Amino acid sequence: MLCATGVADAQVKWPAITQTNKPWTRWWWEGSAVNKSDLTTVMQQYAKAGLGGLEIVPIYGVKGTEKQWLNxxxxxxxxxxDHTLGEGKKLNLGIDMANGTGWPFGGPWIHEDNAAKTINYKTYxxxxxxxxxxxxFFQQEPLLRFAGQDKVKMEDVKNPVYSNTNLQALALDQIKFPGxxxxxxxxxxxxxxxxxxLTDKLNTAGDLNWTAPKGSWTIYALFQSLHGKMVERAAPGGEGYAMDHFSLKAIDHYLGKFDESFKGHDLSSLRAFFxxxxxxxxxxxxxxxxxxxxxxxxxxxxxxxxxxxxALFGKDKEELNSRVIYDYxxxxxxxxxxxxxxxxxxxxxxxxxxxxxxxxxSPANILDLYSAIDIPETEGTELLRFKVASSAGNVTGKPLISSESxxxxxxxxxxxxxxxxxxxxxxxxGGINHVFYHGLNYSPAKAPFPGWLFYASVHFQPANPFWNDFSTLNNYIAHCQSFLQNSTPDNDVLLYYxxxxxxxxxxxxxxKHFDAIDKEFKGTGFKENAETMIDHGYAFDYISDKQLLNLRNEGNELLTGKSKYKTIILPNAKLIPLETWQQLMKLASQGATILVYKGLPEDVPGMEKLAERQADYKQSIASLHFINDGNVQKASIGNGQFIIGNDVLQLLDYARIRKETLANDSLSYIRKKNETGSLYFIANKATKAYEGWINLATNASNAVLYNAMTEKAGIARTRQNSDGTLSAYVQMQKGESLLLQTASQTLTGNQYEYFKAAGDAVVINGSWKLHFVEGGPVLPKDVIIQQLQSWTNLPGEEVKKFSGTAxxxxxxxxxxxxxxxxSLDLGAVRDNAEVFLNGKKIATLIGPVFSVVIDANALQQKNTLQIKVANTMANRIIDMEKNHENYKVFYNINxxxxxxxxxxxxxxFTAENWSPxxxxxxxxVTLIPMAVLR
Incomplete structure (x- = not known):
C-alpha cells in the first residue's frame, strides 16, 4: 500500500478494506421484538450491502407486537x-451496544436514591x-411531559414511577409528583x-426555632428533589428515571445490572459500549x-x-457571583x-x-470528557461542532473518531x-474517520412496507429503493476511511477552549451546557478565530486546560498524543486558571510561540486562595516585556515568545504558520500525514465544477490522486514551487471528492487521467423501453417512450404511486x-442509477452529477444501453397517506x-398533500467526446 509503506517502487493501488474501514450503523431494536431467524436474515442483508458493523440500541416498541417484546x-x-454476536462473527460484522435503551442512562432499577436530582431554594x-x-417547605407542583400520542394525566401514573407496568404506553419524558x-x-x-x-434549628414539621440576632438577615433554604427526567425513547424493560450522573454510587449501581445480566455469556466479540x-x-x-x-x-x-x-444564586456582588458560580x-x-x-x-x-x-x-468541558474515553462521537451539521470530538481525539492520540451521521x-x-x-x-x-449511519431499524420479513421505522428522517432500510445501490456509497466511505484511519493529524494550531x-x-x-459552538461561544474571540482559520486554510484543533497541562516541548514544536503543533492561540480569553497560565509560560520559555488575540487574560477565576493566585498571576504577567514589532507586540521568554495582535491572520502570518490556499478556491479539505507524506481529503462543496492547480502547504516531490467513488487512481500532474511545496492539478465535479497522497520518492504506476471535452454532445435518440423491475405498491406495465421524462408524468395512476426501481x-x-x-451523461436523474452498456455494468451513480467516462473500445457499432433508476420511498408513502393506510404504528414518539x-x-408527519x-x-442522455489532457 503506497500510502502506508513508503516503498519507492510500489504500484498505485487501493488499501485493503477492513471491517472498521466500512461504515457502521446505529441499529434500533424496536421493542427488542427480535427473533433469531429474522436477525440472521437482516444481518446477511447488511453485510452484503457493505456495512462493517452494527450498534444495538433497544428502543420503544411497535404497536401490535407487544407479545414479541423482550425486556x-x-x-x-x-x-x-448471543445470537447476534455469533452471526456477527460469521458475517464479519462488528457489534457495539448501547449501555442502556434510548437515552440517557437510566432504567427501572434506578430508584429515587440514584436518580437525577435538582436543587431549589427559597428565601425569607x-x-x-x-x-x-x-x-x-418546598411545594412541588406536578409536572408531566410525555411523547406518546395518547394524552396522559398525572392520575394515570403511579408513584413511584417504576411501579407502573404500562410505561411503554405512557411514554414519559419527565415526571414530578406533587408534594x-x-x-x-x-x-x-x-x-x-x-x-x-440553622439546619439543626428546623424540625420535621418545617418550623424554624430561631430568633434573629442584631442586624438584618436573609434566610436561604435549599430543597433537594427529583429532577424527574425519564429515559427517552426507552425500550421495554428500560423505562425509568435517568440516573444521577454526578454520583459514583449511582453509576456503580446502574452498571451492576449489566454485570448481573452478562454472567454466563460470552461477550468476547462485542467491541464497545455506547x-x-x-x-x-x-x-x-x-x-x-x-x-x-x-x-x-x-x-x-x-x-x-x-x-x-x-452568590451561588446570583444575589451578591457581581464579581463574587461570578467566582462562586464558576466553582460550582x-x-x-x-x-x-x-x-x-x-x-x-x-x-x-x-x-x-x-x-x-x-x-x-454535558454541563462540563466536553473536550475532557471526549478525552476520557476511546472513541469520541459527534453529530449534527456544524463543522466547528465536529471539531470538538475530533480535536479531543487528535490531541490525545485516539485512532478513531466517529459520527452519528x-x-x-x-x-x-x-x-x-x-x-x-x-x-x-x-x-x-471535520476530522471524522469512523462513520455511523443514523440509522437502520431491525424489521422482520413479515412487516409490510415501509417496515419498522425510527423517527429520524433518513431511513437506511432494505425497503428503501436506494438499498440496491447502498453498497456503492458504503464502498466509497470504506475507501475514504481506509486512508483516514491509517493516518495521523497534521494540524499546526492549538486554539485554547x-x-x-x-x-x-x-x-x-x-x-451551562456545551454542545454547539454557534450557541455557547457566540460573540467570542474563540468562535471568531475558529471561523477565520477555517475560511483561510489554517489547520487547527481545540485544546482544554487539562489537555494543555500534558503538552510538552520538542524544540519550537508542541507535542501531544501523536501530534505536533506549531503554536497555541489564546482567543481573547478574559479569565484563565493559574496552572494553565503557568504551563503556557513554561512552554514558551522552552521554545513555544504563544499567540494572543487582542489581549492577555485579565484575571484568574474562582475563590480558593484568590489573593495568592492573583498575586502570582500579576507577577508572572509583569515579567513579560512586550515591544512593538509592526502590527504586533512581542515578548521573548527563554527560547520562546508571546505575541499579541488584534488580527488573528496577522498573528498566524507573523508566526509563519502555513496555510492551505485551496480554501480560497471553495474547496473543503482536511490534511493528515502518514509514512509516505501528507494526505489530503478534498471535497468540492461549490455549486459548479472545479478545475485547476491547487497549491499544497507541504514539501513533496509528487502525488497520487484517488477518487473513492469511481475507484480511479493514478499519479497526479504536479509542479514544484519555489519554496519547496507542491502544486497538483485536479478536476472535480460539484459534490465530488478526491484523496491526494503526497510522496517524496519517485513513484511508479498509472498516471491519473484528466479529460476535456473534444466536441459537442451527441444525444442518444430513439425510443426507450421502460420496465418496472421491483417496488410497489404494484409494478406498472412496460411502456415505450420517445422522450425521457419523469415516469410520474406518464399516463395512469400506478406510475405516480410507484417507489422502486425501473x-x-x-x-x-x-x-x-x-x-x-x-463521457456518458445521464443528465437529470431522480434519484440514483446503475448503468449497463452492452450487458456489462459500468457504474452506479448517486449524484449530484450523473456522468461516467468510458473507453471508446466499449462501444460497438450497435449498442444496448440499460439504465436502472431507483427513486425514493416518497411516492408510495404519498399514496398510503392519501388512502389512510397507517404505517405510523410506534409507541412513544411516533x-x-x-x-x-x-x-x-x-x-x-404526513405526505397526504404532496404531489408525486x-x-x-x-x-x-448524451455522449460527449473527450480528449485526455497531456
Whole structure:
C-alpha cells in the first residue's frame, strides 16, 4: 500500500478494506421484538450491502407486537444478543451496544436514591428579634411531559414511577409528583457578612426555632428533589428515571445490572459500549445536584459553599457571583468527568471493551470528557461542532473518531444517497474517520412496507429503493476511511477552549451546557478565530486546560498524543486558571510561540486562595516585556515568545504558520500525514465544477490522486514551487471528492487521467423501453417512450404511486469521431442509477452529477444501453397517506415531521398533500467526446 509503506517502487493501488474501514450503523431494536431467524436474515442483508458493523440500541416498541417484546437484559434478551454476536462473527460484522435503551442512562432499577436530582431554594427575611412564622417547605407542583400520542394525566401514573407496568404506553419524558419537600440546608446571612447554619434549628414539621440576632438577615433554604427526567425513547424493560450522573454510587449501581445480566455469556466479540449524548437537561429544569455535593465542593474547591449561597444564586456582588458560580460549575464538571465518564470507562475496560461516547450537551468541558474515553462521537451539521470530538481525539492520540451521521437531512422519505454522501464528506473534513449511519431499524420479513421505522428522517432500510445501490456509497466511505484511519493529524494550531470564561458568566440557569459552538461561544474571540482559520486554510484543533497541562516541548514544536503543533492561540480569553497560565509560560520559555488575540487574560477565576493566585498571576504577567514589532507586540521568554495582535491572520502570518490556499478556491479539505507524506481529503462543496492547480502547504516531490467513488487512481500532474511545496492539478465535479497522497520518492504506476471535452454532445435518440423491475405498491406495465421524462408524468395512476426501481433500455449506433474516451451523461436523474452498456455494468451513480467516462473500445457499432433508476420511498408513502393506510404504528414518539408544513391534524408527519416527486431519467442522455489532457 503506497500510502502506508513508503516503498519507492510500489504500484498505485487501493488499501485493503477492513471491517472498521466500512461504515457502521446505529441499529434500533424496536421493542427488542427480535427473533433469531429474522436477525440472521437482516444481518446477511447488511453485510452484503457493505456495512462493517452494527450498534444495538433497544428502543420503544411497535404497536401490535407487544407479545414479541423482550425486556432489556432479560435472559431472553441476552439470548438474542448471543445470537447476534455469533452471526456477527460469521458475517464479519462488528457489534457495539448501547449501555442502556434510548437515552440517557437510566432504567427501572434506578430508584429515587440514584436518580437525577435538582436543587431549589427559597428565601425569607428577618430583622433583630423576629422569628419565622412561615413553615419551611418546598411545594412541588406536578409536572408531566410525555411523547406518546395518547394524552396522559398525572392520575394515570403511579408513584413511584417504576411501579407502573404500562410505561411503554405512557411514554414519559419527565415526571414530578406533587408534594412538599423539607429543606436539606437552612442558612442565615446578615447584612454585615455573618453566616449561621440553622439546619439543626428546623424540625420535621418545617418550623424554624430561631430568633434573629442584631442586624438584618436573609434566610436561604435549599430543597433537594427529583429532577424527574425519564429515559427517552426507552425500550421495554428500560423505562425509568435517568440516573444521577454526578454520583459514583449511582453509576456503580446502574452498571451492576449489566454485570448481573452478562454472567454466563460470552461477550468476547462485542467491541464497545455506547452512550447517545448527555441530554439529561433537555427537560424542564436542570439536574443540578447530588446528595453529597456540598462535601464534594468543599473537598475540591477548598471552602464551604454553605457560606456563599447568595452568590451561588446570583444575589451578591457581581464579581463574587461570578467566582462562586464558576466553582460550582467546575465541581459539576469534575463529578461528571470522574464519577460518570471515567468510572464508566474503567468498568468497560475491565471487560476488555471500548467506550464510544457522545459527550456533547454535558454541563462540563466536553473536550475532557471526549478525552476520557476511546472513541469520541459527534453529530449534527456544524463543522466547528465536529471539531470538538475530533480535536479531543487528535490531541490525545485516539485512532478513531466517529459520527452519528445523516440523522436529519431533509423531510422523511426524500433524502437520497447523494445527499448522504455530501453530509459524510463534511464529517470527513471535520476530522471524522469512523462513520455511523443514523440509522437502520431491525424489521422482520413479515412487516409490510415501509417496515419498522425510527423517527429520524433518513431511513437506511432494505425497503428503501436506494438499498440496491447502498453498497456503492458504503464502498466509497470504506475507501475514504481506509486512508483516514491509517493516518495521523497534521494540524499546526492549538486554539485554547475558553471553558473558564463561559462557566464564569452569571445570569440564567445554574448550569451551562456545551454542545454547539454557534450557541455557547457566540460573540467570542474563540468562535471568531475558529471561523477565520477555517475560511483561510489554517489547520487547527481545540485544546482544554487539562489537555494543555500534558503538552510538552520538542524544540519550537508542541507535542501531544501523536501530534505536533506549531503554536497555541489564546482567543481573547478574559479569565484563565493559574496552572494553565503557568504551563503556557513554561512552554514558551522552552521554545513555544504563544499567540494572543487582542489581549492577555485579565484575571484568574474562582475563590480558593484568590489573593495568592492573583498575586502570582500579576507577577508572572509583569515579567513579560512586550515591544512593538509592526502590527504586533512581542515578548521573548527563554527560547520562546508571546505575541499579541488584534488580527488573528496577522498573528498566524507573523508566526509563519502555513496555510492551505485551496480554501480560497471553495474547496473543503482536511490534511493528515502518514509514512509516505501528507494526505489530503478534498471535497468540492461549490455549486459548479472545479478545475485547476491547487497549491499544497507541504514539501513533496509528487502525488497520487484517488477518487473513492469511481475507484480511479493514478499519479497526479504536479509542479514544484519555489519554496519547496507542491502544486497538483485536479478536476472535480460539484459534490465530488478526491484523496491526494503526497510522496517524496519517485513513484511508479498509472498516471491519473484528466479529460476535456473534444466536441459537442451527441444525444442518444430513439425510443426507450421502460420496465418496472421491483417496488410497489404494484409494478406498472412496460411502456415505450420517445422522450425521457419523469415516469410520474406518464399516463395512469400506478406510475405516480410507484417507489422502486425501473429499467430504461435503448439501442444506439456508435457515434462518429475518433475520440478515445466518451463521457456518458445521464443528465437529470431522480434519484440514483446503475448503468449497463452492452450487458456489462459500468457504474452506479448517486449524484449530484450523473456522468461516467468510458473507453471508446466499449462501444460497438450497435449498442444496448440499460439504465436502472431507483427513486425514493416518497411516492408510495404519498399514496398510503392519501388512502389512510397507517404505517405510523410506534409507541412513544411516533413519527414527527421534520418541517412544520408537513404536520397533520394528529401532530404527526404526513405526505397526504404532496404531489408525486419526479422519478427516473428526466432529460436527454448524451455522449460527449473527450480528449485526455497531456
Amino acid at each position: 432489556f437484559l432479560s435472559p431472553e434478551w441476552m439470548q438474542m444478543l 427575611t428577618l430583622t433583630e428579634g423576629q422569628t419565622l412564622h412561615e413553615k419551611i 412538599s419537600f423539607p429543606a436539606t440546608l437552612v442558612m442565615a446571612y446578615s447584612n454585615d457578612g455573618q453566616q449561621i447554619n 452512550n447517545d449524548s448527555y441530554e439529561v437537561d433537555d427537560a424542564t429544569g436542570q439536574a443540578s445536584w447530588t446528595p453529597d455535593f456540598l462535601s464534594e465542593f468543599q473537598k475540591r474547591r477548598g471552602y464551604d459553599l454553605r457560606n456563599y449561597l447568595p 460549575r467546575l465541581t459539576v464538571n469534575d463529578l461528571i468527568y470522574e464519577n460518570y465518564t471515567k468510572a464508566w470507562h474503567t468498568w468497560s475496560a475491565q471487560k476488555g471493551k471500548l467506550v464510544r461516547n457522545q459527550a456533547h450537551g 445523516a440523522t436529519w437531512l431533509d423531510e422523511h422519505f426524500v433524502s437520497t444517497l447523494g445527499d448522504v454522501k455530501q453530509a459524510i464528506d463534511n464529517y470527513f473534513v 475558553p471553558f473558564t470564561d463561559i462557566i464564569s458568566k452569571t445570569g440564567g440557569a445554574l448550569l 429499467s430504461y433500455t435503448t439501442n444506439f449506433a456508435k457515434p462518429k469521431g475518433t475520440a478515445k474516451k466518451w 413519527f414527527p415531521a421534520r418541517k412544520a408544513t408537513n404536520k397533520g391534524a394528529d401532530g404527526l 416527486l419526479p422519478s427516473g431519467l428526466l432529460s436527454n
